[in-house]
């Protein structure tokens with residue numbers, strides 16, 4: 001039997017990076033998904049774990065006996081989500097060295113380590129074939145790493161019989177897990193995300209698992225009911241970057257300037273709190289909607305300034321900011337920055353003046 005799970009990417013409307021340091025942030029799931037399918041294979045002589053990454057056009061195969069040798073018999077299968085130890089991480093790196101990953105796609109290594117960690121922790125050394133495909137650009141700030149870990153955890157936990165959809169699968173329709181099962185998927189995905197991000201806040205895997213729009217602070221998630229649609233344009237600068245390095249860069253700046261950065265994180269917290277309450281306000285007429293959107297735009301503009309203070313903007317992002325400003329539109333980077341995607345608030349009534 002084949003099991004298929006999918007999970008969405010996200011945009012962060014306010015609070016990226018600061019959320020890693022305990023500030024509130026606001027994120028929303030988007031209609032672009034990563035899907036992972038798995039078929040367990042009957043045990044035989046040539047037992048292997050196979051991975052087919054459709055978007056990169058790469059396939060990988062690890063003999064189950066080799067996984068057992070390198071990771072150790074007792075190492076992996078776990079009853080509950082657990083972190084990947086540094087010894088295990090080193091063993092995973094060794095398993096990856098044996099695969100010929102093209103230099104131009106070496107950034108996939110973190111995702112491959114997360115895959116092997118999740119697979120062996122949830123299914124042990126059972127042979128199986130996994131296929132991954134995604135609508136999301138990788139390393140562009142739209143949470144591809146979290147969508148990868150969430151869809152993978154959902155598929156693996158279902159294949160292991162640990163979680164199930166109520167009433168079983170029904171034709172082509174996607175079924176949603178029960179709340180407790182979603183919690184478990186989210187906790188496993190967070191462990192995978194730790195391998196990719198280094199020090200994730202957990203916001204990306206949480207919004208990818210639970211969907212909708214959320215406020216997230218110190219691991220606690222609040223669902224936001226957006227009363228009026230908020231329209232965002234997403235521009236991909238196509239400048240590649242790596243979340244782990246950017247998150248580490250902000251932490252280094254925070255340790256060099258603890259007081260100044262604490263004030264920056266505090267200001268971002270206030271912006272996210274205000275933005276989340278504005279999102280939930282019901283605006284009945286055009287004037288009220290316009291004033292709500294003006295406030296959102298101003299908060300986004302302030303957040304972008306603080307992201308510049310954190311050192312995570314980029315010339316390509318500044319170009320998008322200047323370009324949209326010509327049309328009186330406000331933009332901010334989304335995700336880790338350093339390139340990647342930029343959000344532009346599209347007001348309900350646009351007045352082009354240029």
Ligand SMILES: Nc1ncnc2c1ncn2[C@@H]1O[C@H](COP(=O)(O)OP(=O)(O)O)[C@@H](O)[C@H]1O
Nearest residue numbers: 107108111138139140141142143144145148243
């Ligand atoms: N579909 C996928 N297949 C394999 N690895 C993936 C996939 N999606 C994401 N990843 C991993 O996640 C990394 C990108 O994560 P990250 O730097 O956090 O950026 P973002 O989450 O914004 O896309 C990739 O370099 C890769 O290691």
Ligand SMILES: C[C@@](O)(CCOP(=O)(O)O)CC(=O)O
Nearest residue numbers: 016017141143200201335336
């Ligand atoms: C920068 C950060 O706040 C969001 C990173 O998102 P992305 O990986 O760039 O999609 C990191 C985190 O919260 O784990």
Ligand SMILES: [Mg+2]
Nearest residue numbers: 143145146243
């Ligand atoms: Mg990521």
